[in-house]
Amino acid sequence: ILNVEQSPQSLHVQEGDSTNFTCSFPSSNFYALHWYRWETAKSPEALFVMTLNGDEKKKGQISATLNTKEGYSYLYIKGSQPEDSATYLCAFMIDSWGKLQFGAGTQVVVTP
Amino acid sequence: GAGVSQSPSNKVTEKGKDVELRCDPISGHTALYWYRQSLGQGLEFLIYFQGNSAPDKSGLPSDRFSAERTGGSVSTLTIQRTQQEDSAVYLCASSLFLGREQFFGPGTRLTVL
Numbered sequence: 089i090l091n092v093e094q095s096p097q098s099l100h101v102q103e104g105d106s107t108n109f110t111c112s113f114p115s116s117n118f119y120a121l122h123w124y125r126w127e128t129a130k131s132p133e134a135l136f137v138m139t140l141n142g143d144e145k146k147k148g149q150i151s152a153t154l155n156t157k158e159g160y161s162y163l164y165i166k167g168s169q170p171e172d173s174a175t176y177l178c179a180f181m182i183d184s185w186g187k188l189q190f191g192a193g194t195q196v197v198v199t200p
Numbered sequence: 201g202a203g204v205s206q207s208p209s210n211k212v213t214e215k216g217k218d219v220e221l222r223c224d225p226i227s228g229h230t231a232l233y234w235y236r237q238s239l240g241q242g243l244e245f246l247i248y249f250q251g252n253s254a255p256d257k258s259g260l261p262s263d264r265f266s267a268e269r270t271g272g273s274v275s276t277l278t279i280q281r282t283q284q285e286d287s288a289v290y291l292c293a294s295s296l297f298l299g300r301e302q303f304f305g306p307g308t309r310l311t312v313l
Contacts, residue, residue, distance in 0.1 A: 120299060131204070131291070132243075134301035177243065185255055186231060186298035190243040 092180045094191035101168045101198045108164040109194040111178030115159035119181040122188060123152055123163055127174040135163075135176075168198040202226065204305035206292050212311045213282055221277045221308045225294030232275050233295075233302060234267060238288040246290075249275060250298050261286075282312045 093112045101107045113121065123135040136145040141156040149166045165172055175195045179188035205224045213219050225232050234246040245259040249269040260266070264283075269275040279286055289309050293302035 122301065124302075124304075131304035131306050132293075132302075134303065137301050179243075181299060183256075184299070185248065185250070186233075186295065186300070187245055187248060187256060187259075188233075188302070189245070190235075192242040 092178065092189050092191040094176075094178055094194050096194060097192065098195040098197070101165075101196060103168060103170060103198055103200045105168055106164065106166045107168060107196065108162050109176065109196075111161045111163070111191055113159050113161070113178070113180040113189075115157060117182075118156045119184060121154060121161050122179040122181065123161070124177040124179065125150075125174045126177055126193070132177060163194075165196070168196070170198045170200055172196060173198045204292055204294050204303050206290075206305040206308050208308060209306065210309045210311075212313065214313050215284060216281055218278065218280045219282055219310065221279075221290050221292075221310070223275045223277070223292030223294075223305060225273065225275070225292070226303055227273075229294035229296055229303070230272065231295045231298045231300070231302075232269055233293045234275070234277050235291045235293065236288040237291065238285075243291070246277070248298070279310075282310075284312045286310060287312045 121138045124132040126132040138154040143154040152163045154161045175193040177193045179190045207222045232249040235243045247267050264280045267277045289307045291307045293304045295302045
């Protein structure tokens, strides 16, 4: 089992503040890194699939960067809203078939 | 359009019984994945299918677990002689092709008494 680590485990953010958190993964044999958002009582929802070193992706107020050489990805939430409250999961694709190794997630709670 | 569906949504069973969990992927998606999340744990890969074949079964926790996919569509995950440690949420996901973003179903919450 490869180490995919996310930090922090949880964080509380005031509405309107921006935040970011980290996913670290093995820097060798990189195929892709996925980010998912999992709201309570819902299904995980894909945010980004990142494949190239230096990739930056954006979806609304959420963006992500990728550094495959050093093995980390950052996810940023700009101007957090209560509806951004969720667990954010990163997943490292460990083979060319698409098998994913998930991190434990960062739980984000945005309070009004 | 219709997303990934799973049934049942909840299943309570007695230790030692067999259970069958069903996943209906998004139409046209060739790849299908099974995961589980045990209490306090992260998402754990179980098995994936490309079409009807499962190239990698290494994630299945024991030989009590099996899965099949027929017609390149519906998949069933069968757990024989259930144990209490099998209690978890079982999630199914599908993607257009292997390696692409995965679309998850709502999950089946399995409780083994």
